Amino acid sequence: MTRLPPQILQDQGLRRVLDALQAQGDGAWLVGGVVRNALLGEPLDDIDIATDATPDRVQALASAAGLRAVPTGIDHGTVTLVADGRGFEVTTFRRDVETDGRHATVAFSTDLAEDAARRDFTMNALYADASGQVIDPVGGLPDLVARHLRFVGDPNARIAEDYLRILRFFRFFARYGRQADPAAVAACAAHRDGLARIARERIGAETKKLLAAPDPGPAVALMAQTGVLDLVLPGADPAALDALLAAEPAPGGWLRRLAALCPT
Numbered sequence: 001m002t003r004l005p006p007q008i009l010q011d012q013g014l015r016r017v018l019d020a021l022q023a024q025g026d027g028a029w030l031v032g033g034v035v036r037n038a039l040l041g042e043p044l045d046d047i048d049i050a051t052d053a054t055p056d057r058v059q060a061l062a063s064a065a066g067l068r069a070v071p072t073g074i075d076h077g078t079v080t081l082v083a084d085g086r087g088f089e090v091t092t093f094r095r096d097v098e099t100d101g102r103h104a105t106v107a108f109s110t111d112l113a114e115d116a117a118r119r120d121f122t123m124n125a126l127y128a129d130a131s132g133q134v135i136d137p138v139g140g141l142p143d144l145v146a147r148h149l150r151f152v153g154d155p156n157a158r159i160a161e162d163y164l165r166i167l168r169f170f171r172f173f174a175r176y177g178r179q180a181d182p183a184a185v186a187a188c189a190a191h192r193d194g195l196a197r198i199a200r201e202r203i204g205a206e207t208k209k210l211l212a213a214p215d216p217g218p219a220v221a222l223m224a225q226t227g228v229l230d231l232v233l234p235g236a237d238p239a240a241l242d243a244l245l246a247a248e249p250a251p252g253g254w255l256r257r258l259a260a261l262c263p264t
Contacts, residue, residue, distance in 0.1 A: 002141060004030070004038045004132040013084035014047060018130045020065030020081070021090065026053040028090070029112070029127040035134065036123050039144060040176070049090045050127065052110040055079050058090050077108055094118060096161065113137045120158060120165050121172060122150050147178035155187035163194035166228060167206035174210050174219035189226035196231075203232060211254035211261075217245050220261070236261040 008030075009015065021028035031050040038044065051058060055071070058079045062069040068082040077092035093115035094106040109115060112127060112135065119125040122140035129135065138152050149172055151158040151165075159165050166188045173180050195203065210216055217238070223229035224238050244252070244260040 002039070002134040002136075004035065004128050004134065005041075006132065008034070008038050008044075009130070009132050011047075013086050014088065016065070016067065016083040017049065017081050017088045017090070020061050020067055021049070021051055021053060021058065022130065023061060023065065026057065026061065027051060027112075027129075028053075029129055029135065031127045032119075032124050035126040035128050036144060036176070038128075039126070039134070039141075047088055049088055050093060050112070050115060051090055052093055052112075054092055054108055058092070076106060117152060118161075119152050120168060122152055123172075123176065125152050147176060148181060149173050149177040149179070149184065150181040151184050151187070155181070155184045156191065159187050159191045159194070163191060164198050164202055164206065166192060166195060167203060167210070167232070170219045170223050170228065171206055171210040171213070173222065174213035174216040177219075180222060185222065185226060188228060192226065192228045192231055195228070207232060207258075208254045211257045214251050215245060216257065217242050233258075233262050235264065237263070 018028050028049055028051045030047065032048050034044055034047045053061065055074050055077055058081070059069040059071070062079070062081050070080040070082065070087070072078055072080045072089070077094050079090050080087045081090055093109040093111060095109045095114045096118050097105045097107050116125040116127070116137040122138050123144040124140070125138045126140045126144070127135040134141065143150050149169065169184060169188055210219060213219070220229060220241055221238050223232070229236050229238070238261070240263065241257060241261045244257060
């Protein structure tokens with residue numbers, strides 16, 4: 001049985017939110033990056049919570065507990081609960097009804113496994129209950145231990161739901177991966193033309209995050225091998241980035257690395 005480090009659940013704001021959501025029998029689970037990073041011993045960013053309660057019920061439970069609820073993404077099931085001056089995103093379990101390669105139409109669900117099946121990578125589809133026990137519906141734990149980056153289910157289907165997942169794959173490989181799943185790499189190569197349907201702003205945001213990783217070199221090299229790099233940054237030279245990375249006394253910023261990749 002795998003559990004989160006105990007200090008994660010000693011956060012008083014988080015405890016208030018979890019207690020509020022479970023006060024009348026509904027469920028609440030930590031999900032995604034907080035579970036992944038806690039198990040890796042990495043710094044935690046935002047704490048996301050999944051629940052089987054509908055958004056309206058989440059707001060009612062928050063009100064009953066004296067917490068402020070902000071409907072930050074209510075059409076997609078997300079309500080931000082504010083506790084101790086911090087926001088915690090709470091999202092109702094979902095399943096995809098329709099996708100077009102950029103956006104998804106969702107329906108709410110009460111099934112954790114159904115919610116996990118629509119997530120991108122197995123290491124991001126880990127949940128933990130209020131006691132810290134980790135729930136692994138898609139085999140993400142062994143992938144996380146091995147730093148093996150793999151899509152949930154069929155990589156072709158996951159990419160077709162949102163072509164930006166191609167860049168997310170390389171970004172997460174740069175940040176968390178040691179092994180890239182061969183089927184995932186093949187799917188990224190096969191569907192790379194779908195990136196033309198994605199707004200440049202979204203592509204730019206993913207590229208910045210990728211280049212800000214401690215060592216983006218292997219991910220960028222893999223992007224070049226799949227033909228993705230030339231679509232995103234035409235004329236980019238991975239060898240120039242490798243030279244800069246070798247000379248950096250400490251991890252540098254994304255902008256300097258971008259300049260090395262694309263000198264003209």
